[in-house]
Amino acid sequence: MTKKHSILDREGLKPAAANGLFDRRAFFKGGAALATAMTGYTIGNSAAAQQLVDDPWSRGIGNRVQAYGTPSRFESGVARILSNPNAEPRTQHGRTPHHLINGTFTPNGLHFVISHTGNPDIDPSAHKLVIHGLVERPLVFTLDALARYPMVSRMTFLECGGNSAALWSPEPLQNTAQEIHGLVSCAEYTGVLLSTLLEETGIDPRAKWFIAEGADASALHRSVPLHKALDDAMIALYQNGERIMPGNGYPMRLLLPGWEGNMNVKWLRRIELTDEPALGFYEARTYTPILPDGSAYSYYFLQEVKSFITHPSPGLALSGAGLYEISGVAYSANGRIARVMVSADGGQSWAEAALQDPVLPKAFTRFRAPWRWDGGPAVLQSRAWDEAGNVQPTRAELISRRGEASRVPRSPFAFPSQHYNGPTSWRVGEDGEVTNVYA
Amino acid sequence: MTKKHSILDREGLKPAAANGLFDRRAFFKGGAALATAMTGYTIGNSAAAQQLVDDPWSRGIGNRVQAYGTPSRFESGVARILSNPNAEPRTQHGRTPHHLINGTFTPNGLHFVISHTGNPDIDPSAHKLVIHGLVERPLVFTLDALARYPMVSRMTFLECGGNSAALWSPEPLQNTAQEIHGLVSCAEYTGVLLSTLLEETGIDPRAKWFIAEGADASALHRSVPLHKALDDAMIALYQNGERIMPGNGYPMRLLLPGWEGNMNVKWLRRIELTDEPALGFYEARTYTPILPDGSAYSYYFLQEVKSFITHPSPGLALSGAGLYEISGVAYSANGRIARVMVSADGGQSWAEAALQDPVLPKAFTRFRAPWRWDGGPAVLQSRAWDEAGNVQPTRAELISRRGEASRVPRSPFAFPSQHYNGPTSWRVGEDGEVTNVYA
DSSP states (O other): OOOOOOHHHHTTOOOSBGGGBOOGGGGGTTTTOOOOOSSSEEOOHHHHHHTTOOOGGGSSOOBOOOSSOOOOGGGTTOSOEESOTTOOSSOEEEEOOGGGOOSSSOOGGGSOEEESSOBOOOOTTTOEEEEEESSSSOEEEEHHHHTTSOOEEEEEEEEOTTTTGGGGSSSOOOOOHHHHHTTEEEEEEEEEEHHHHHHHHOOOTTOOEEEEEESSTTOOEEEEEHHHHHTTOEEEEEETTEEOOGGGTTTOEEEOTTBOGGGSOSSEEEEEEESSOOOOHIIIIITOOBOTTSOBOOSOOBOOOEEEEEESOTTOOOOSSEEEEEEEEEEOTTSOEEEEEEESBTTSSOEEOEEOSOOOTTSOEEEEEEEEEOSSOEEEEEEEEETTSOBOOOHHHHHHHHOOGGGSOOOSSSOSOOOOOSOOEEEEOTTSOEEEEOO | OOOOOOHHHHTTOOOSBGGGBOOGGGGGTTTTOOOOOSSSEEOOHHHHHHTTOOOGGGSSOOBOOOSSOOOOGGGTTOSOEESOTTOOSSOEEEEOOGGGOOSSSOOGGGSOEEESSOBOOOOTTTOOEEEEESSSSOEEEOHHHHTTSOOEEEEEEEEOTTTTGGGGSSSOOOOOHHHHHTTEEEEEEEEEEHHHHHHHHOOOTTOOEEEEEESSTTOOEEEEEHHHHHTTOEEEEEETTEEOOGGGTTTOEEEOTTBOGGGSOSSEEEEEEESSOOOOHIIIIITOOBOTTSOBOOSOOBOOOEEEEEESOTTOOOOSSEEEEEEEEEEOTTSOEEEEEEESBTTSSOEEOEEOSOOOTTSOEEEEEEEEEOSSOEEEEEEEEETTSOBOOOHHHHHHHHOOGGGSOOOSSSOSOOOOOSOOEEEEOTTSOEEEEOO
């Protein structure tokens, strides 16, 4: 039952930062492997055989194969947290359990959802997309019509402008990564580029914006600069291979890779080209916070470079000193993630994390770093850079620019503030419990 | 209601092969877009407004947000076909509906499943993985123990050696892409490399193979050459971000990227290092067909380069002459897909398809080509090359090498033959219906 060796020790590899943090090079020492050790337990070969008694589930025929698979009953806790589980007449949020999943994207059942008037139960054979306004030829597209166009697939993150709002709070709230960061997810979308359809309709030279409108009861609409339509905007039909689920816009949504979640209009029924923005509810009000100098943070659409650690994080207590993997996700509207640094001492010293290939633009990139916890207090942080040279600001820098907006919530419907992309700090206590702190 | 123009015509782009087939360069003409035209219908701007009457689902509060999302009720037909829906005491197959999904991987609910004795209902807190045999230190790993090790994520296809068995039939069977090719799927797996764990156990120099065994009632086991363990074999814990579902091996499976599906042992409980293979049921019998010259096709593990067209395909009838996108998937155990050619005249002439980025090794690559159907008979085919220089053989080449094995089925449990990687030919009739033919 005792561990005999550790690759890290054997290779003589030294930590790259304080408090036992190794850097990405550790993954390349000793060949393909970096053993973190102390987790498997040693037994004799005869004892090994004793481990292989048949458990009850090995002694009979198991459950039947399903036409549409679902997770094990032991995973029922891996679910979205609902802000409004009884569907009272207000917005419903469902947040992604980042600390309970892994990999580089979010399965559809767990992708975040925000619905202001519930999820419309749309009959796809009756649904139409109208493109009109400042075009040469207004066109109507059924789902069958769209199916014949050239399609593209791309991985992209989607983040609510109000994600991580808890971190604007003057005091750190005791929330999980799901509660704090659960309004960002990542998926592969397949559909028709909006530019393909605009080749069909033609574009009136006076057009500078387009307004996208949903078929939900609130007819949610947002204004989008036309250049995004000619870049990478997509009419998304499939998410992670299958039809988009109702909470995410079935049968089609607008996808604006890297831009504020609310703009990626779900249940899309109309695109109107215009010469000016609509000044709709969500752009003139909710996503236009007033800044300390009296100016407004408006028509700012990019979800800027950001990262957070998912493992360890609150709810995932450490089970004793020894080696662990620190991992999390990083993403930026400005392209690929170029670098992620991690700290185990609250930002005093840093080591470079390994980035999981392939690193794709405007998509989650999972980072990983090995860490030997000595059993004492530690504060874990990550900081990401994107290929455009942007870096996550400190929390103090954000507060000084935008104000501690959570002190003046303007409406029960509005997030106190938006676009938090500073660091997240997880404190590891001597008991192995992880808590949210400001460091 | 009439279409005014077509980008293909406007750009003067000529087909690259007979029967109206364009090549990948068509996607780059005219900027970002290639309009296939004739599918949206033109209306006046005033008529456009009339399209925007509120449908019933826009007039009230919709459905509540779910803790774990599921597809729209209108998508209930997008499901695995079950070979044994009443779970009688024999093997159960669930096949992926390739013609009803899109993108580059398979959602978990629709990933193919083969279970010989049902899906064991494993309690993850009681499950253990034992690594023993020709090692220096036998070790036992719980799920908690594995969670501390460095992990990797990778996209990989998984294919049953018996996939596409219908194409060995002397006469073409009238099946869909799901029925013929539904035993291949693609997903992102996250877990611990087996090589990482073998660094912990150490390897006795006499070890040349390992035997992997599952915790299902049949204790399914396969022998794997040790070099695969030191290359990219993984103990997979997550599939597409969430825990592997029961049908695919919850809580852990062996993943051997590119190798015969049956070897990727599900419900993994044991890895024993040995100096020779086990000669287990599935390697000595099912996956060892006798060849026409009396030799055996045994211990051949690679799922070689292959492709098939998913759109159009049987069940997806064409709705009149005009432009369509032909798309499908290609994959190879020998690395990345290098090229896919498509034909609309049964292999007489070919055009190069566009490959969806990122092209990843041992993973699905979606290919796409624009096609203008003139309304007459056509036979669609695809042919893929991998980066190692391999190309799909013709069906005649395969038959001459391996025999038309379907004439001598050896057991109700065994596929008549395995490892079909020749072409699939879809005939488009003048009525737009698509059928399976040999061409």
